[in-house]
Amino acid sequence: xxxxxxxxxxxxxxxxxxxxxxxxxxxxxxxxxxxxxxxxxxxxxxxxxxxxxxxxxxxxxxxxxxxxxxxxxxxxxxxxxxxxxxxxxxxxxxxxxxxxxxxxxxxxxxxxxxxxxxxxxxxxxxxxxxxxxxxxxxxxxxxxxxxxxxxxxxxxxxxxxxxxxxxxxxxxxxxxx
Amino acid sequence: xxxxxxxxxxxxxxxxxxxxxxxxxxxxxxxxxxxxxxxxxxxxxxxxxxxxxxxxxxxxxxxxxxx
Numbered sequence: 245x246x247x248x249x250x251x252x253x254x255x256x257x258x259x260x261x262x263x264x265x266x267x268x269x270x271x272x273x274x275x276x277x278x279x280x281x282x283x284x285x286x287x288x289x290x291x292x293x294x295x296x297x298x299x300x301x302x303x304x305x306x307x308x309x310x311x312x313x314x315x316x317x318x319x320x321x322x323x324x325x326x327x328x329x330x331x332x333x334x335x336x337x338x339x340x341x342x343x344x345x346x347x348x349x350x351x352x353x354x355x356x357x358x359x360x361x362x363x364x365x366x367x368x369x370x371x372x373x374x375x376x377x378x379x380x381x382x383x384x385x386x387x388x389x390x391x392x393x394x395x396x397x398x399x400x401x402x403x404x405x406x407x408x409x410x411x412x413x414x415x416x417x418x419x420x421x
Numbered sequence: 422x423x424x425x426x427x428x429x430x431x432x433x434x435x436x437x438x439x440x441x442x443x444x445x446x447x448x449x450x451x452x453x454x455x456x457x458x459x460x461x462x463x464x465x466x467x468x469x470x471x472x473x474x475x476x477x478x479x480x481x482x483x484x485x486x487x488x
Contacts (some may be wrong), residue, residue, distance in 0.1 A: 263445035264461055265452060340447055342437070362436070417447065 254415055256331060259339035259413065273330045281322050288315070332413070339410075340417045349414060357407040361399055369395035423480050426454040428472040443467040 245253075249262040256270055292311060301307055331337050341349045372395055373386045383393060429450075435461050436454075440447045443464065452458035453468070460468070469476050 259449075261440075261444065261446045264464060266446065267450040291445055323426050334447060338448075 256327065257337050258331075259410075269331065269334055269336050272343045273327050273334075276330075277323055277326050280321060280326065284318055284322065285315075294410070337413055339414050341414055343416050343418070346414065346416055350411060353407060353410055353414075357403045357410075358403065360401045364402055365399040366393050374397075422456060423453070423482075425468060425479055427451070428474055428479060429454075432472055434472075439468070439471060442471045460477070 245262070252258065252267070258266055260266075293317055328337075339349070340396075360392060369386065369391060371389055373382065377385055378389075409420075429436070430471055434442075436447045436450045439449045443450075444467070445464065449458065449464075453460050460472075462488075465480060469479055472479070
């Protein structure tokens with residue numbers, strides 16, 4: 245498989261073969277997402293420009309945080325949420341299996357999330373520590389029991405949710421002629 | 422309507438088997454058979470080779486024929 249296909253498969257969560265139909269669907273959805281992002285950026289930045297030129301700003305720092313946060317969430321929702329929902333609706337992210345293989349695929353999925361779980365725990369643990377550091381010592385903060393329990397709870401919730409989400413994307417098809 | 426489904430059944434191939442032979446997903450074969458997706462010339466050729474026939478037999482339709 246080509247590197248670009250691997251990236252598409254990973255980024256959009258396509259479980260099956262990346263063929264020309266899947267690429268065409270992804271292309272169409274991506275263009276739509278890009279147009280929505282462009283319109284959002286145009287309207288948002290235009291409104292912001294108008295607002296900042298009409299109103300006297302005293303707290304630039306808060307404004308900067310607010311604007312970057314809105315942009316970050318909006319782009320995440322448009323690029324992530326919109327493409328995920330549309331691709332799911334069009335069946336691109338659906339994994340098709342024959343009835344005999346369903347159990348094997350589900351078992352593989354379970355093992356995959358069991359393998360990923362420790363990585364999720366470590367990532368959340370490190371990132372959670374970094375974001376809540378507030379001047380404290382990194383090593384004393386990372387060894388804090390609260391941080392560890394928080395990461396553990398996140399792992400306990402996140403991994404089963406993702407497992408059941410991916411399990412829900414499995415569709416059983418008949419392998420007849 | 423194209424003749425892919427008919428020729429696939431003649432060859433006793435499932436959609437999955439044909440999809441594996443030509444290197445696409447089963448959904449793509451299903452969409453082609455139901456005229457919901459226009460495949461590229463390259464894919465049409467692969468399907469024709471796989472079903473041991475030619476493009477005209479599989480995909481040709483008369484000008485006034487309904488899609």
